[in-house]
Amino acid sequence: MCGIVGLFLKNQELQPKLGDLLTDMLITMTDRGPDSAGIAIYGNDGGKPKITVQSDDPETAFRGLDAALSDALGDTVGMRVIDTHAVLTLPEGTEPEARVFLAGKGIRVMGSGHAMEIFKEVGLPEQVAARFHLRQMAGSHGIGHTRMATESAVTTLGAHPFSTGADQCLVHNGSLSNHNQMRRELTQKGFAPETQNDTEVAACYISSRLAEGASLSEALEGTLQDLDGFFTFVVGTRNGFGVVRDPVACKPAVMAETEDYVAFGSEYRALANLPGIESARVWEPEPATVYFWER
Structure with missing residues (x-):
């Protein structure tokens, strides 16, 4: 299961409302992952x-x-x-x-x-959001995740987002079948994951590709060849956020774009209360296609 949300604000006047908007999106996804939650906020540098x-x-x-x-x-x-x-x-x-x-x-x-600050803990999204006062946080963009643990323990370190590089983090819906093999390869390269969560393997993979000189888009494209399984990744960076789905794209995903923002949700209901959603361009991201927005 798991639920992912992301919001990239084009309109600077909405930045004081980023935490409030993301919190509502995250809470809406509670039944997709009630054991833990986390959010990455990109505030003013x-x-x-x-x-x-x-x-x-x-x-x-x-x-x-x-x-x-x-x-x-x-x-x-x-x-x-x-x-x-x-x-x-x-x-x-x-x-x-x-x-x-x-x-x-x-x-x-x-x-x-x-720019990035990450807050994550065990508990329902509403509880986690209240503990960290997420509604009061401002910024240009952010991503969030509600988790249903399938491959590792319910712990703070097992919660998303995972960050393995400066101002860079990743959330994931799905499962990777070759994460143990990739874990060994990444460890040999000096990018050893710290938890048993397969999502951290994906985050370390992207960091390793960036260290090799790849662009973020190239690193995300590399996941399609090197990571086996079904997945939707949403990646946050200092200047924006990106989305990629595996070639089968069996995990649900929907995006919406207006003049004021770009939004991502595992389901449309996560986007339903965003301002101006009734006039947004709404679409399902294509399989094996990298999307990226920057400020």
Whole structure:
């Protein structure tokens, strides 16, 4: 099952409403995946790199974390705590050192970049959205996922989106049959997945292709040759988002576009309450075809 949503805003006046719109879309998909939920928000680029982190014991893990990390890096680190997650704003060029420090504290990295923040947890989409105050979040675009676990445990790390590159993340509806083989190949290349989720394998695959010099469109096209199974991928990047379905396209998907936005949903009902949907161009994305929009 699983449910995917995505919203790319062309109209800047809608950016304050991004979190609110995405939350409604995500909650509508609850019965497609009620065990966990997650969302990636691409907000205004503040110019400094940031890392979104998570802890099962945030009260202890995040107490004094910004001061301790500032001392370790020799420069000021900002911190914004939201429930079990925190967004750390780092001095330029310090992310590798920060990751080593965080790993030593047992704190998990959800994603990094200049624009992207990722929030995901076990629970119903409505509960997850409320915990992270997603309705209050603004930005230019975002993607979300409701999960029904089929190949790995119901955990925070098993929830989508998966991020394996700066300002890059992926959500997935479907199943990959060759993910264990691909996991071994990616590990040999230095892109080892951290969980048993097949979706993270797909995210690592795209990162490995980008590292080899492929464009994002080429990396997405590569999934059609190298990843076996049935899937719909929605990918978020710093400047936009892309969609690709496998050649059979057996998983449901629908898109809508107006002058104000481009939207994706596993089902039309996820899009039904968007402003101006009655005049949108609505279509089902073609099999084995890469779609991409950028700001």
